[in-house]
Amino acid sequence: MSETAAALSRVKPRAGSVAAHTLLVAAALVLAGPFVWEFLTSFKSLTEVAQVPPTILPQEWLGSNYTAVFQALPFGIMFFNTTVNALARTGAQLLLCSMAAFGFARINFPGRKILFALFLSVLLVPSQLLVIPQYEIIQSLGMLNRLPALFLPGMFSAFGTFLLRQFFLSLPAELEEAARLDGANPWRIYWSIMLPLARPGLMALGILTLLWSWNDLLWPLIVTTDTRKTTLSVGLASLQGQYATNYPVLMAGSLIATLPVIIAFILMQKQVIEGIAFTGSKA
């Protein structure tokens, strides 16, 4: 950024700065403001949100909307399901994708190109094309409405393999030479040398997978009909069915469902943003 920006700032005088900040603040307000409104609404009463003009701060900070959410739906269990789903998918992908990526990047075997092309072709297929037979598989395994149904297909990823393969290829081969000379086998090289080096790549994949699995709607909607077996995304959709226009309760539910991700993001924003930018440059 430095040189580019240096040149830019040399050209444009300070006067533009105020205008720029005005615009940036306006944009930030539009992009983040709805969350503030969500937060404030979740503490108001139903009669208060129907007032014109609307109040900004709640007249009285009510917790009852939050208890209503937990009464309407087993939100605690959904929370658990969502967490298990996200962690299982992410953990499995980090391990399996990095293994496959290492295989493609560092082992020379007959048919490697063809197999890799097959992996790449999976990348192009949109998920809707897969869900009917995926549903059938889950059904035939007797796993509908069971926790593993949520994460089973999502444990495997062509995208993750591709992303990490690119990363492994960018690491110089000399790094493993010493280990090879010491007679380390490929597993050791993968586990003790490559994985630690691949941290930025793993981080990026992990963050993306966590986010994606936490937020996913279509798949859990299909394989779970029981509210005690489903995720927060589906829970929110059905909360809306029950509380069609009771916005304080809906805001409370939305806030609970998204808060963990938002907190995690704020705590790890540097890694998240670098991870996203990383996939942008690699993919």
Add this chain to the structure above:
Amino acid sequence: MHGTTEQTGVLQRTGAGQVAEVRRRRPGRFRRQNLLWALLFIGPTAVGLAVFYIWPALRTFYFSFTTWGAFGNYEWSGLANYQELLKDSEVRTAFVNTFWFTILGLLGIPISLVLAAMLSRRGRKGVSAYRTLMFLPVVTMPAAVAIIWRWLYSGDYGIINFLLAKIGIQGTYWLSNPQTALPAVAAVGIWSTIGYNMVILMAGLQAIPGFYYEAAALDGAGPVRQFLSVTIPLLSPTLFFVTVLSVIGSLQTFDLVYVMIGRTNPALPQTRTVVYLFYQKAFIENDRGYAAAIAFALLVVIIIVTAFQFRLQRRWVHYE
């Protein structure tokens, strides 16, 4: 770009000299050993992808030539689904709606670009705070985003209509008015991807060497001119990437419509996307053969549109 020579990988694992020797003596054993290692590393993912991705894709393709009965039974019906699809006005409308979502979705890219350029300027204060706030919509689950925006858009007590009334504009029931529902949902789609595109574009901006700007400045180019003649061309590969992703994503719009536009909403026909229709046919009406045909039609559209973009990129994308 990535050398293929160093990828002989495991072949060299006991040191280059020794391996060459081993190879000369017993090539067969070595290949077999590599194959075993490859099996160990790639096998699990290969099996998983085969079972959960490749086989399902083929099976959906097969289903698209079948007609389903009420009890999950199905029989071969040749091209019947595809013929039906071409005549079906519901399908046509869904594709038209999806097309509009895609076009409107692209409007987010110039917004992201302007924000990215502003935040990339040297000496800009508060970059990290702005970036965090602007990225919040990206990490929020679409189901929650949809619910929050239903509240903002609410016809009677929504904050948007209240603010509009303050400047003398009469709002409407944004999400149930057939004329406004699609743009209203598309706006939320844009809102939730601006931060993502912005972060990718900022990374692209960082990679532009400063001397291009110096040269342009020496030639007397002002900031706008520099933006158009230096930033845009040099950023074009990133812009292309962001555009392709945006189009592919918009063509598969589902979550926002599903949550924001309920099944009884009068504006559903004007907002129903292809994936929504697919979901409805496959899992509500259990008309899976027809749904499979819809999914394949969408795949064809995605491939054509993406191929078209790759063709078009020669006109405007500059690789160094």
